[in-house]
Amino acid sequence: MMQRLVDTVLAVIKESVKTFTYESLNNIVRLINGISALLLTFLPGKATILEGIHGWELRPAFRGPRFPRWMENGVSSFNQFIHELSVDSDTDNSSLDALSGEEDSSGYESAGSSVSQSSRASRSSFTKHGQHQMNWIQYIMIWVFYPFKLFLGIPVCLFQLAYSRLLKTPSIPGSPCSFHLRSARRVRSLKDHVIHRATDRRRGVIEDLHLFIEICIEAIFDVVHKAAHLLLSPSEAFGTLKQLFSSHESSFKEDHDVVDVSVSAAVLGKNDPKPSERNTSFNQSLNTDARTCQDVITELGYPYEAIHVITKDGYILLLERIPRRDARKVVYLQHGILDSSMGWVSNGVVGSPAFAAYDQGYDVFLGNLRGLVSREHVNKNISSRQYWKYSINELGIEDIPAMIEKIHEVKTAELNLSKPDFDEETNDDQPYKLRAICHSLGGAGMIMHVITRRIEGKPHRLSRLICLSPAGFHYDSNLVFSVAERALLLLAPILSPIVPAFYIPTRFFRMLVNKLARDLHNLPAVGGLVQTLMSYVVGGDSSNWVGVLGLPHYNMNDMPGVSFRIALHLAQIKQARKFRLFDYGSASANIEAYGSPEPLDLGEYYGLIDIPVDLVAGQRDRVIRPSMVRRHYKLMKRAGVDVSYSEFEYAHLDFTFSHHEELLSYVMSRLLLLEPNSKHLTNHKSLKSRKKGQVSD
Template structure:
């Protein structure tokens, strides 16, 4: 009777404490969100800024698995074949599961993108049940640890009891009616695919809720066990005696069961509940092939060239990202919204470049200091990184095409049997122009056939007051800041993890997210890109992330100050003469006439980072130099060129690439060779 009374009292107190703490935390969060909503309403121009954001809404978000944009928008015209194939496989897998066949687990094709939105709730429910069992085991571990310290139970016995209860939970989950097995297998396949393709992060607020609940459960479970020990010591000592007596046999049985258990390969994408997927994970999860190529630059930097390979293709495309970005930007919108997948679906061999500048600091010198690693400017991007990657592409493609067609000796373009086009965004566009101009000055082949520049950097004199203030500060304080701040990045794993978790909270708290979005838009002059959404992308993870060296920022400030697209100014005539052969840095804009391939320039009407007037300046200089150049403008902001699903932009970029026909000369040579063989055959007859 006393034990039941104590149990009821403890249960009531526990639930009361949980309710009070949960509601207190929710009240604090609501106050923060309300104050943010008030500030957001008072800030001028916030509605105009938020109006152009694709996928951003000031409302509570769906708490279940959040479907990515490519699942909600349907199939792209560039991926119609894959879409139709997945629809057929989805229908067949559903018929298979409903019939209850035993071999239904052989279904390997994931469902179509259009089928996910109607079954998201089912997948969320299945995922919740599985995670609920996992958290029961997790809470059990928290309960056993305090008991171990109180009663000084050996660690081996603690592990044994944890294993027995975990095994019991596992067996209870396995006991289900036989006719549901086939259906559950197909459902688990669907849930697995959705889980790998959706958001895996948990925010700081969610971690607080979960941590507080686990802490309260652990404390009251300890109090509950202690009360039982005090009120019924005979039963407690009897249970302990039975546990100690069966200790030896239990350990042996547990070891045997662990040894006999089948091993399963587990891919850990969730490090502390942050999305730690890489570009490789995104590509392979969507069913595309992948290849990673390590490239070493002439000055010893190790950079990653990633590939979606078509080894026998005679047309290739090289995509280069901009500042604070990586190759992830070209695949972040999934199958139907990403330039990389669109190009691959059109038959291209796709290469994704990555600039130097990661927190991991990959270099041939393993002991390189942080100051020495970050000692580079835009010069090194254009004269070291891009040449190394394009030469590696040339080596790979030449070797593969030679193996696939060993009897052919014709070349498509000079000394290469393929056509290579380049698509670049922002800083990548400026580096690509620098690469072509410097290679032509050095009388070396740049191996490119066409250049598509999306909002390219290079001219920045037409910019907002924040950029102007930053340019003045960097120019004046450069000698001091260069020694204190070698680069701009988040230095520790803890703070990177905190930023990613806060990014999830910004999605769950619409007013706070809108306030942050508005403030960031003010900093960049009113650009309506989805800055909050970009913060949550997987390439900004706690293990590694792209950074920007101080010299790159100083180089851009120099370009803005002089109003010309020049290479880096080393600060003295002697240093410039050593690097360029003249006391002044090389003016790239004056050498646009050396560019000998077609160039397509694309600007964004809502782009406030690199305004259309600056892209038009590139166009005028190229046009005056006699280049084959085109100019187009869309109603986009700066990040919309990579991080938003824009079918119109994809159509335009693909139309530019298709202007380069890699097989025209090859087919003509084949026809000539065929006619000659026919003539020789007729003569022999």
């Protein structure tokens, strides 16, 4: 009777403490959100900045009174958390590694997401050669964010201890905060797996704080409950302890002989599955979204193929594909800066260019340029400084040609098998038509590819080029970009050996960004304030910058970065007011690279472009203004290129990350226009006549 009364009192006190702490934290969050809303009302220009954002709701959703979150469905959220984890797949890895401050070379893969084949290979290869040396900026970041790292690490350890106690399983000797590998197997059905992967269940830092408080309260009251139970029923408590210690001793005796060999073998039985299939995942407890482009494509029911491409300088690129192997219509989509192939599929089936092209009968290829923090390279021991030593030159002269040649190799082999009687009168060696859609920096790289291949006398393989807000000219930009240009050019000799690239160096910091992006979505006013401030940095551009940060490819496993040389190259282009190749800083270095003391001015060679080009600008684009896209158009028109120009009332990121039916319809309509211009026909006929003349001779 007394024990029941004590249990009831402790339960009431525990739930009261939970309610008080939970509501106190909620009030603090509401206060922060309210202050942000107040600041947002006084910021100038926020109406025009936020007007074009789709899917970003600044007005709070009004709700009626409700129970605290931990009382929903009649169960504490901590207990619900335990239940959800108990059905998670065993194929995931421990989340303790996610809290380490190591580089991506640790070889860790996120749970709940099947990482692309290229990323898997690169991360596993980097496991052997250890950590890369971090520069002083990374050390500063580690010490500044150490309290956050400690804060996020404590609930995981507490949860592991609590969960081990719930399962009544001992810990592995020498491995703190870990599960016994003989715990019950938890296998999730395929249906549940797909539902989980297709739904963004990511939690933010605020929700993690809620869970941290609940875990602490549960742990404290569990100790108090055990103490009270020991005092009220000493005989039963001592019997339980004796039985527990005896089970520990028997378990240790059974595994004693195997422990001498290795720790991992000490917990494996003959009938146990492989370690990779049994490791319990705690990454679900962190709830980060690390889906890849492959995950998005396959979850929506489309076919998928991954192709690994190796450039001449040894970089390993991932060329992804939504295959139609018998299709003669091929489209190649190339992303821009700080982006990946995810941008072309991020709007789902209805609003994504990749899916729209596939539904229209195209064989779709999605290119990924170098510049991921996983650093895929044939040299497994490549240093950070060596990997990031590239400019826009390498994107347009190495990466894009390598991927296009791989597309040519794949399509030629497939179509020669299925349709050997292709029409040689329309294409010399291509049984297919290859169109390219590119955005931002991808557009500059694609134009560079066409011109340099024509100069070298090599085929560029393209039949049409659609450039969405292409880079290349940047002299008409805002004050922030002008200041950055001056700073980069002035400090380049000092910063170049110290800062090889701009990226988030460790997995913990990337996880923090991933979670903070979720908080910005959950708190409308705070998200609106951050969105407004970020738009000021890029000159008032109304793109949904906060929304893009929440996309899966900005995750704890991998994230796009920008090499210092690319930033310096853009600064050189802006200062020179010309679209030219990278300036190596001296006449001798440029002569060695280009054969002339000055870098090649690509604008002077626009006459070599022998395919139709469609240029698209955004009227609200403040990153690459419409005047800069019109500069491309004027030079091409003057050089006799078959070029068109269109403007839409969009911002910079709207071309890929927002669903605009008007833009999508325009792009698809331009893909269908494949009639070559007269200059291309003339060049083609003259080339054929030369070949016939040589044969007759």
